[in-house]
Amino acid sequence: MTDLCFLTIAEASRQIAARKLSPVELTRAFLERIERYDAGLNAYILVTADKAMADARRAEAEIMAGRSRGPLHGIPIALKDIYNTAGIATTAHSALFKDHVPAEDAVTTRLLAEAGTVLLGKTATWEFAIGGTSFDLPWPPARNPWNPKHDPGGSSSGTGAAVAAGLAMAGMGTDTGGSIRFPAAWCGIAGLKPTYGLVSRRGILPLSFSLDHGGPMCWTSEDCALMMQALAAHDPLDPGSADVPIPDFAAALSPSLKGLRIGVPRHFWETDVDCGAETKAAIEAALEVYRALGAEIVEVTLSPLGTYNDTGTLISRSEAYAIHEQYLTRTPELYGAIARQRISMGALVRAPDYVNALRLRGELIRELAAVMTTVDVIVTPTTPDPAPLLGEVAAFMSKRKSLFSRAFNVTGSPALSTPSGFSSDGLPLSMQIVGRPFQDDLVLKVGHAYEKATAWRDRRPVIAEPFAAAAQ
Template identity: 65%
Template sequence: MNDDLHALTIAELSRRIRVRDLSPVELTQACIARVKALDGQLNSFILLLEEQALAEARKAEAEIAAGDWKGPLHGIPIGLKDIYNTAGVATTGHSGLFRDHVPAEDATTVRLLREAGAVILGKTATWEFAIGGSSFDLPWPPARNPWNTALDTSGSSSGSAAAVAAGLVPGSTGSDTGGSIRGPAAWCGIAGHKPTYGLVSRRGILPLSFSLDHGGPMCWTAEDCALMMQALAAHDPLDAASADPGPIDFAGGIGQGIAGLRIGVVRHFFETDVPCEPEVLATFEATLRALQAEGATVRDVILSPFGVYGAVGSLISRSEAFAIHEPHLRATPELYGEYGRRRLMAGAFVRAGDYVNAMRHRSRLVAEVAEAMKAVDVLVFPTSRQTAGPLGEDSMSGRLQPFFNRAFNVTGGPALSVCNGFSAAGLPIALHVGGRPFEDDLVLRVGDAVERIMGTRTRRPALAESLQAAAE
């Protein structure tokens, strides 16, 4: 096995593939070998599409050899959260209810990835239907955190985060209704991008909450997320919320730095509304100082208390999720796991008037953030108030919700979580960057700058390396 491929980014792999210094087949074989060697400890993949992936890699290799290079994803293995429909291949939602669900066609996003030449490596673990939790009562075990397998990945895009962090696959897809890309990205130390609502088609992604669902990329770096967005973002007439903002050069700001940008800090979110752990706070402040030293200006911004964003988001998401799942919850509740069934069932108790009121408040919050962002280019806060918690605890049901990222599901603006440091115990800490609608390129630029300035991208989970050494 080519021993260093797992530590390369999509950008680095793509450059080598383009000049035929690296074969997509060799890369795909290396990913498959690494999944087989390590994933027994991580459970990040539900299904490895070995033969299909190798066939796609051979096709990519032939196309590139013939001079038909399709772009940065050509020949790059990608994992799909197992709520992305794949034609002829089971798409389970990590649920016993959909264990035999085989879609007839690909999700729009999967089709776009294939058209960009990506190699679909397999389907990754998720919290049940993107809501359930790290459950042990489902047909597949929950994904484990590569930085410490006794710890949770968070979710719901749990397998995608674990697989990318462990270097099993260079990029993956996630979905984000209340932070489900950015939360696991934060706890697993990778980059996760929730695009502006409507930029990435939801057609063929198992739905949870129609007005809050977002598809998006999960990669080792912000730059790689930008490269995946070049393929994933496209207007889709089959998604009523699909936007058509015109071309966005998602990677255009990569490497451009931070000088001259205005950064707003929503300090009350993490100092008084839901106080952060000291290590997270210290890393956040160190990041702000480093960004200022690179020429950014920083000012505090005051929004509604985080609890208002949380209230609006939870009322909307639980109501919309129950509406989707009600027939199955009534007919076959035993086919769900405990966490999923309870969380979905809770939506039955939200009054119609309270749902409508939450939607009204959402409009207020969208306007509030738009007003605040007239004076700043991005808003930042820690993604999570803490580092990864123990696997097996219901991390989303505590009184202190660990994540702040839901605010940007409510407003729909682009948001990104990037690793900005490590705790004394060696666990990743993450920064959340939010932007104005359709300024995803700027959010990715800031995330890229943070990664470079804080120097976080050279450190990989040691556990995955020790497991690999044992396997060789």
């Protein structure tokens, strides 16, 4: 059963299409594995077992009748619990939304259902995608499958943990400052923050309107490409949605990168941030792999990472506070302390500073665009270090230990995190690949080529059973 749960979407979909693998059998394997292991990982807030089996039976009947919906048909997935699901609680991992049952699916929820996916359940998140890692919420925080004493990253922590642990074949996260790429990095999976506007935000609980992105979290970049084919679509009712041609994401994947120019803003991790030695060594090794694949490595210089981070912080806190003000002023006790404190920071941002952050954002976008006329993608680490112990993430992160992700929420660029090796403690290391707006297919191609050229994707976490008590 476990073997089935460690298939990629690409592998499983081929077997399903060839009628060698039944979506019902596959879904049952995942539900059994969730039952067996999730008590120690807390990846799920809600397992929708009955719906999953019904989805799987429908998928199987359609496939047997020759009505295949494509590579996601019969694939079991999980949704971060800020994606609205009609008739199914969408809690944001918060007491405030504990009884929130949306009437309609998010657009992305609907698109994935139309592609024939099987919904296994709703996954843990930092409260409202900002407050974590927290222990004062109605549900416990997710744990890292590579070592449950360690943090899975956030805010899409449950999706990251579920995909890494083989408790979902793929899942959805959201990313306002790194919340897809960060848990993807610490959980050792691939996670894509698409270009702003490529994937509808409608029906996803917002954190910061102009920085929020929904996107896939999968074992491989190839699987992210398969998910993106279903997810990328113009939504006329999402005011930020872009009406652009949708590429064939899977067709763009190829192992050769001959002629590709990779920009390396080394100052990000050499001077702007205190980056760990293992992360630095992994990035240098990855660049060697890219050279061997035919790419040219080019040093580039951007504004200091702190300038991007400051801009993102002022915007995200202001927009988050505008959304939450009505709840925070009336029922602050329904928030966990970390979300309440982080969102309340927005009350301290002055209006001209917010507007000037939006002006600086324009400068930073133009700066990056100018650099990207000379290179095709930019590569950085995703996080400065591998995962610390669970609950230590807030203390661990600081201005000098910042993620490398937020900069590309500020610019709206497509950005992928994919594993780049393991630390001496056996925890995943990661790198980030950033592209030009709407060149998400190229970003996935660059990630895919690296994954095919290295053996990191062959290693899965070994989850002891039972470990929940020992992990406390």
